[in-house]
Amino acid sequence: MADEVGSIPELDLKKYDADEQVKIICLGDSAVGKSKLMERFLMDEFRPQQSSTYALTLYKHTANVGNKTVAVDFWDTAGQERFQNMHPSYYHTAHACIMVFDVQRKITYKNLVNWYKELREYRPEIPCCVVANKIDADLKVTQRSFNFGKKHGLPFYFVSAADGTNVVKMFREMIKRAVDYKQNPSDFMDEVMQELENFDLEKKEDNSAADEDGLKAESPETV
Amino acid sequence: MSFEAKRCGVQFCPPSIVLIYQNMESKKVRKRIIPVRNFSKYSDYGMAAERLKNHPRHGDYLEGVSQSQLEKLLLILRDHMQGFTLEHSLASFRLDPDEDLNKLGDEELARKKGQMDELFEKNRRRKGDAEFVYDLEVDFNKSIQESCLKRYWTKTGV
Numbered sequence: 001m002a003d004e005v006g007s008i009p010e011l012d013l014k015k016y017d018a019d020e021q022v023k024i025i026c027l028g029d030s031a032v033g034k035s036k037l038m039e040r041f042l043m044d045e046f047r048p049q050q051s052s053t054y055a056l057t058l059y060k061h062t063a064n065v066g067n068k069t070v071a072v073d074f075w076d077t078a079g080q081e082r083f084q085n086m087h088p089s090y091y092h093t094a095h096a097c098i099m100v101f102d103v104q105r106k107i108t109y110k111n112l113v114n115w116y117k118e119l120r121e122y123r124p125e126i127p128c129c130v131v132a133n134k135i136d137a138d139l140k141v142t143q144r145s146f147n148f149g150k151k152h153g154l155p156f157y158f159v160s161a162a163d164g165t166n167v168v169k170m171f172r173e174m175i176k177r178a179v180d181y182k183q184n185p186s187d188f189m190d191e192v193m194q195e196l197e198n199f200d201l202e203k204k205e206d207n208s209a210a211d212e213d214g215l216k217a218e219s220p221e222t223v
Numbered sequence: 224m225s226f227e228a229k230r231c232g233v234q235f236c237p238p239s240i241v242l243i244y245q246n247m248e249s250k251k252v253r254k255r256i257i258p259v260r261n262f263s264k265y266s267d268y269g270m271a272a273e274r275l276k277n278h279p280r281h282g283d284y285l286e287g288v289s290q291s292q293l294e295k296l297l298l299i300l301r302d303h304m305q306g307f308t309l310e311h312s313l314a315s316f317r318l319d320p321d322e323d324l325n326k327l328g329d330e331e332l333a334r335k336k337g338q339m340d341e342l343f344e345k346n347r348r349r350k351g352d353a354e355f356v357y358d359l360e361v362d363f364n365k366s367i368q369e370s371c372l373k374r375y376w377t378k379t380g381v
C-alpha cells in the first residue's frame with residue numbers, strides 16, 4: 001500500500017499473510033470506552049502499537065470471514081480526540097468505522113454528530129455503526145431510543161466493555177461489513193442508497209417528526 | 224498463587240498503598256501495606272502506578288487493581304503532598320454528565336477515568352470467572368420501533 005499510511009513510520013504497517021486486509025477505525029469522545037471495547041474484543045491477543053506523534057494506537061487482529069482469513073487493523077485514538085478532530089491519515093483507507101458514546105454522559109451522544117460529520121468528509125460511504133457503551137451501569141437505558149443511528153441509517157448496538165454484552169457481536173459484524181465494503185464498494189453504496197430511500201419512506205409513514213436533531217437522549221423517550 | 228483484591232486505599236504517612244486481598248488458596252483475607260517510594264509532589268503518577276504494578280514483590284498482589292485505580296490513589300497522595308485536602312481531590316474525581324471530557328488535560332482526564340474504573344471493575348466479567356462468556360449477546364430490540372430498525376439491518380446484509 002503506497003499511500004499516506006506509510007507516513008507513520010513508528011507503526012509496523014506491513015501486510016500479513018491473509019486473503020484480505022481491512023482497516024477499521026474507532027471514533028468518539030474521550031473516556032467513552034473505545035480502548036476498553038477493543039481490549040475486551042481482543043482479550044489476550046492484544047499487543048497494541050502506539051504512535052505518540054499521531055496519538056493513535058494500532059491493534060492487529062486476524063479474523064475468519066466465511067472461508068477467508070482477514071487481517072484487521074483496528075485504529076484507536078490515544079488522546080487525539082482531545083483536538084476535536086483527527087489527523088486525516090486516521091481516516092485514510094478505512095473500511096469501516098465504529099462510533100462510540102457513553103450512555104452515562106449525554107454530551108458524548110450529542111457529540112456524535114460532529115464525529116459523524118468529520119467521518120463523512122473523509123469517508124463518505126464506509127459502513128459505520130453507533131455503539132452505546134457502559135450499559136452495565138444502568139440497564140434501563142436499553143429501553144430508550146437513541147435516534148441518531150436510525151436517522152443516518154446506521155446499525156445500533158447496546159454494549160458493555162465491562163461485562164462483555166454484545167461486544168464480540170458488534171466487532172464481528174463490523175469486520176464482515178468492512179470486508180464486504182472492500183470487496184464491493186459500489187454495490188454497497190447502491191444498497192445503502194436504496195435502503196435510505198426506503199427508510200425515509202418508513203419514517204414519513206410513522207410521522208415521528210418530533211425527532212429533528214436526533215438528540216433524543218436528552219429527554220429520552222421510554223418505549 | 225492467586226490473590227483477589229478486595230479493596231485498595233492510600234495512606235499518607237508513610238506514603239503507601241493499602242490493599243485488602245484474599246488469598247484464593249487459603250481463602251484468608253489479609254492486609255498488605257505497599258510503600259510508595261521515591262514519590263514526591265512532582266512525580267509522574269502514571270509511571271509510579273506502572274512501577275507498582277510491575278514490582279517484583281508487590282506486583283502479583285496488585286493484579287486485580289487497574290492502572291487507572293492506582294493512578295487515582297497516587298493522585299490523592301500527590302494532591303496531599305501539594306497541600307490539597309482530600310475533599311479537593313475527591314471533587315476532582317466527580318463526574319458531571321454534561322462535562323466535555325475532550326477538553327481536559329491528561330491528568331484531569333486520568334482523574335475521571337480513575338473514578339469511572341471503580342464501576343468498571345465492579346461490573347467486569349473476567350476470563351476465568353464462572354459467568355464469563357466471550358461472545359455474550361443480549362437482544363434489546365423488542366419494541367415495535369426497534370424491530371423496524373432490525374428489519375433494516377437485515378436488509379443491508381449485516
Ligand SMILES: Nc1nc2c(ncn2[C@@H]2O[C@H](COP(=O)(O)OP(=O)(O)O)[C@@H](O)[C@H]2O)c(=O)[nH]1
Binds near residue numbers: 028
Ligand atoms: N461501567 C463501565 N465503565 C466502562 C466501560 N467501558 C469503559 N469504562 C470506563 O471508562 C473509562 C474510559 O475508558 P477508555 O477505554 O479509556 O475510553 P477511551 O478514552 O474512549 O479510550 C475506563 O477507565 C473505564 O473505567 C463499560 O462498559 N462499563
Ligand SMILES: [Mg+2]
Binds near residue numbers: 035076077079
Ligand atoms: Mg483510549
